[in-house]
Amino acid sequence: MRDTTGSGRGAARAGDGTGDGARARDRLRRVAAEVFGWNELRPGQAEAMEQVLRGRDTLVVMPTGAGKSAVYQVPAVLLPGPTVVVSPLIALQRDQVEGLAEGGGPDAPKAVAVNSAQAAGETAEAWRAVREGDAEFLLLSPEQLAKDEVVERLARTGPSLFVVDEAQCISSWGHDFRPDYLRLGHVARRLGRPTVLALTATAAPPVREEITERLGMERPARIVAGFDRPNLRLEVRGFLEGEDKRRAVVERAATEPKPGIVYTATRREAQEYAGQLAELGLSALAYHAGLPSAERSRAHEAFLGGGLDVVVATSAFGMGIDKPDVRFVLHASVPGSPDAYYQEIGRAGRDGAPALAVLHYRPEDLGLRKFFSSGHTDTGTLTDVAEAVRGGGAPLPVSRVRERTGLSASRLTAAVNLLEEAGAVTVTPGGELAPAGELGPREAADRAAELAGARYRLERSRVEMMRGYAETSGCRRRFLLGYFGEEYEPPCGNCDNCLAAGEEWDRARGGGGREPERYEERGARGLPERPAPRVEEGPRPDAGRFRTGVRVRHREWGEGLVMSEEEDRVTVLFDTVGYRTLSLEAVVGQGLLTPDEGAGD
Numbered sequence: 001m002r003d004t005t006g007s008g009r010g011a012a013r014a015g016d017g018t019g020d021g022a023r024a025r026d027r028l029r030r031v032a033a034e035v036f037g038w039n040e041l042r043p044g045q046a047e048a049m050e051q052v053l054r055g056r057d058t059l060v061v062m063p064t065g066a067g068k069s070a071v072y073q074v075p076a077v078l079l080p081g082p083t084v085v086v087s088p089l090i091a092l093q094r095d096q097v098e099g100l101a102e103g104g105g106p107d108a109p110k111a112v113a114v115n116s117a118q119a120a121g122e123t124a125e126a127w128r129a130v131r132e133g134d135a136e137f138l139l140l141s142p143e144q145l146a147k148d149e150v151v152e153r154l155a156r157t158g159p160s161l162f163v164v165d166e167a168q169c170i171s172s173w174g175h176d177f178r179p180d181y182l183r184l185g186h187v188a189r190r191l192g193r194p195t196v197l198a199l200t201a202t203a204a205p206p207v208r209e210e211i212t213e214r215l216g217m218e219r220p221a222r223i224v225a226g227f228d229r230p231n232l233r234l235e236v237r238g239f240l241e242g243e244d245k246r247r248a249v250v251e252r253a254a255t256e257p258k259p260g261i262v263y264t265a266t267r268r269e270a271q272e273y274a275g276q277l278a279e280l281g282l283s284a285l286a287y288h289a290g291l292p293s294a295e296r297s298r299a300h301e302a303f304l305g306g307g308l309d310v311v312v313a314t315s316a317f318g319m320g321i322d323k324p325d326v327r328f329v330l331h332a333s334v335p336g337s338p339d340a341y342y343q344e345i346g347r348a349g350r351d352g353a354p355a356l357a358v359l360h361y362r363p364e365d366l367g368l369r370k371f372f373s374s375g376h377t378d379t380g381t382l383t384d385v386a387e388a389v390r391g392g393g394a395p396l397p398v399s400r401v402r403e404r405t406g407l408s409a410s411r412l413t414a415a416v417n418l419l420e421e422a423g424a425v426t427v428t429p430g431g432e433l434a435p436a437g438e439l440g441p442r443e444a445a446d447r448a449a450e451l452a453g454a455r456y457r458l459e460r461s462r463v464e465m466m467r468g469y470a471e472t473s474g475c476r477r478r479f480l481l482g483y484f485g486e487e488y489e490p491p492c493g494n495c496d497n498c499l500a501a502g503e504e505w506d507r508a509r510g511g512g513g514r515e516p517e518r519y520e521e522r523g524a525r526g527l528p529e530r531p532a533p534r535v536e537e538g539p540r541p542d543a544g545r546f547r548t549g550v551r552v553r554h555r556e557w558g559e560g561l562v563m564s565e566e567e568d569r570v571t572v573l574f575d576t577v578g579y580r581t582l583s584l585e586a587v588v589g590q591g592l593l594t595p596d597e598g599a600g601d
């Protein structure tokens with residue numbers, strides 16, 4: 001079902017007045033109710049839909065389960081032309097196609113997919129449906145869009161909306177980075193530059209910036225809905241010995257309501273934990289990238305279908321896990337960043353019912369994560385790529401550059417990515433590599449290596465933020481939301497620290513009671529002792545000076561953005577060194593940190 005009233009992208013762009021905006025909202029709500037059966041739109045959905053209908057590029061950051069797909073589904077009905085949806089997994093594409101078929105009424109638009117798992121006849125029928133207007137949505141993987149013939153065929157259909165789902169995959173700072181996403185900005189230009197909509201569940205500020213830059217989004221609207229998932233209970237269990245931690249993970253997974261997910265750092269651990277849970281009589285399977293595709297599919301489908309109690313997985317078990325009744329997510333090791341952690345625990349409790357997220361923490365585990373997040377930039381490789389591109393004179397196909405350098409596809413993509421940022425290489429609309437700028441190959445490699453160094457420092461700082469989360473004595477929800485730049489006033493009443501502090505407060509007032517067993521041995525388990533509850537006598541003189549979102553300047557580290565301010569500390573994302581949590585008393589007393597009056601918020 002497509003709009004044939006002349007109210008498509010061109011007309012929508014003109015509708016920026018107050019009256020036009022109200023009419024647009026009314027039309028969107030009517031389509032949501034009549035076509036999809038949604039009588040209410042969730043916070044952020046209506047605002048994002050309106051921007052898309054106006055033809056404005058839009059970045060939408062909404063927590064898992066908040067209804068991101070609706071943001072493109074509703075305005076697509078009112079726009080004149082097919083909607084291209086870039087979706088990274090075949091399983092996710094299948095779920096989206098089936099969801100549209102099952103969730104809408106008789107007038108609901110049809111969705112088709114084109115992927116490598118289809119037979120030739122099915123692919124031909126999908127293209128026919130899009131070409132003749134029988135299908136509104138065409139779902140494709142980024143790998144499909146790397147093929148020139150696919151992009152050319154798609155351009156002939158005149159798409160009006162280009163949707164990038166799981167957009168964090170485009171950011172090399174994001175935990176789901178996929179090199180094939182890097183060329184989507186070029187693909188959008190080859191398609192005639194339709195409106196670009198980027199969707200993601202978890203994106204900290206640097207990831208958001210890279211998404212908009214990589215996709216070539218023009219003056220994008222940024223709709224960032226609240227990250228809070230109040231039904232998730234947040235806990236951290238600290239350990240000094242690895243064996244104690246392993247035993248606690250198995251016991252917790254065995255005793256909590258099912259189903260659940262256990263995340264591990266390595267494939268070996270996934271196999272071992274799954275085996276131990278199976279020995280206890282639970283239906284448990286491992287999932288990781290080293291398993292054959294058929295075994296991964298079996299575990300994935302069994303879990304979604306309700307046939308498993310527990311999946312024990314590495315981070316490979318991620319996108320496309322849309323199961324509403326997951327009751328717990330346990331982490332047997334520390335993830336590499338709060339971004340990854342929050343996205344993974346977000347797979348619990350999508351039905352709104354109480355769910356549990358427990359991080360099993362041993363300080364030594366951070367060494368492994370530092371190893372995973374560390375990287376080595378080979379300036380020789382960067383120089384070779386720059387020389388190969390510049391030596392060709394004219395734009396070269398990627399295959400020719402690979403031949404000249406002997407690099408794998410992934411290593412070449414990483415090098416080109418950095419050289420493009422350094423301004424030494426550009427990617428043509430046809431996907432070829434061409435020289436850019438005046439830098440020689442060696443100078444270009446040095447500049448690219450500097451950019452890579454900044455990235456690695458950011459990655460290491462994000463590992464340290466996971467340490468901060470695990471060891472904080474304050475509200476864990478406030479800590480996580482502050483990392484994403486969202487203010488939150490504790491106590492949350494649903495994390496271990498807030499609950500324990502409440503019980504301590506009751507006892508201090510003569511209420512008696514006994515702290516739960518798992519909080520009694522905090523010091524012995526390697527976590528800092530909680531301070532006694534206290535009542536602030538009044539606001540600090542510097543309260544609010546470093547509020548969330550303020551640009552600041554550090555005497556040594558330069559400019560940064562305040563992510564959160566607590567009673568005695570401030571967390572800043574610096575452009576040069578990544579995340580740092582600083583003592584307010586120190587930075588104010590010594591004048592180390594000052595609001596940057598010359599920078600806009």
